[in-house]
Amino acid sequence: MNRHLSPNLVPVAALAAAAVLSLPAAAQDMKFLRIGTGSISGVYFPVGGLIASAISHPPGASLCGQGGSCGVPGLVAVAQASRGSVANVRQIAAGRIESALVQADIAYFAVKGVGLFSGAKAVPGLRAIANLYPEAVHVVVRKKSRIRAIRDLRRKRVSLDLKGSGTRAIANLVLKEYGIDAKSLRQRNSQVGPAVDRLGAGSIDAFFFVGGFPAPSIARLARDVPLRLLPISGEPAAAIRKADPFLAPVIVPASVYDRMEETRTLAVGALWTVSDKVDADLVYGITRALWHPTSRLILDQGPPPVRRIRLKNALKGVAIPLHEGAQRFYREKGLMAKPTSKAEPVPKAKPQTPAKPAPKS
Secondary structure (H helix, E strand, O other), X not given: OOOOOOOOEOHHHHHXXXXXXXXXXXXXXXXXXXXXXXXXXXXXXXXXXXXXXXXXEOOOOOXXXXXXXXXXXXXXXXXXXXXXXXXXHHHHHOOOOOEEEEEHHHHHHHHHOOHHHOHHXXXXXXXXXXXXXXXXXXXXXXXXXXXXOHHHHOOOEEEOOXXXXXXXXXXXXXXXXXXXXXXXXXXXXXXXXXXXXXXXXXXXXXXXXXXXXXXXXXXXXXXXXXXXXXOOOHHHHHHHHHHOOOOEEEEEOOOOOOOOOOEEEEEEEEEEEEXXXXXXXXXXXXXXXXXXXXXXXXXXXXXXXXHOOOHHHOOOOOOOOEOHHHXXXXXXXXXXXXXXOOOOOOOOOXXXXXXXXXXXX
16 A cells, blocks of 8 residues: 555644654554545545544554544544545545545446446446445525526526536536536536635625535535525436436435525435555454444534444445455444355445434534
């Protein structure tokens, strides 16, 4: 495994590096795992950071049960900002990162070599560790806007997110079903943080975002500026689901964002993925660490989507092969039957039913 760290890492990476420099040389034989996430103002980034904290246990850290995490001994995991799901898969394929958070549909398309990953772009070595939580399709406008439906976006100033994001892939799918040519939009594409700022300032009319809800940056804007989500429902939603069966209906309740009405939309599962080249014992260890009871204390410090990460949902909506290290853990927990042949078991490609939103903190 490549042990060189990328410069675009969460602050915990710098702290870990400083700790390593203070350790004796014998104690510095450490393992590193880079977790690709998304925009620093999105949901993937804090999720990746919390997971990294839960599974890490560098030399010199307090022992498990004595105030320290129950992560993998000698492991330092770091969360790395990125452009999102599509970019994360390609980074894993190129060996630039070992692990990443990826939309379930993007992961499936990559392994099967279809859509954006057709032909030589396929990534058959992508493996799953766990399903984490549902991500809703947000199409956000100001409440006072005259944009009442997806069809009203024509010729408007809209952010579809950056190229390489899972959000942009779904945004194009939604626009196509509603008969809108993306080229007809006055695109002002950015990640969710800048898009939130621009909508607040009135310099764009709408933006797409696919992520767990409530998304912190959208929630902050909603407290100052009344917002609406455009619905994706009825026949168009059914047609979109036919094109992408990993999308499932979901209701974003009125309580999720301040003063916002209940909205019907679609959601897709967020997967934690890893390269098949990562050592099976290491993946077994990080899977066990993720679901260790002490990790719950770490995860519950995060935003509401992180609080929905539960072992009972770990295999829901997972339609790519599990890493052999993760398989071993789930078999021990009785969540997977022992294989009857040497063929690697692949979970059935069933769309997950999104969980109910966690209460606002």
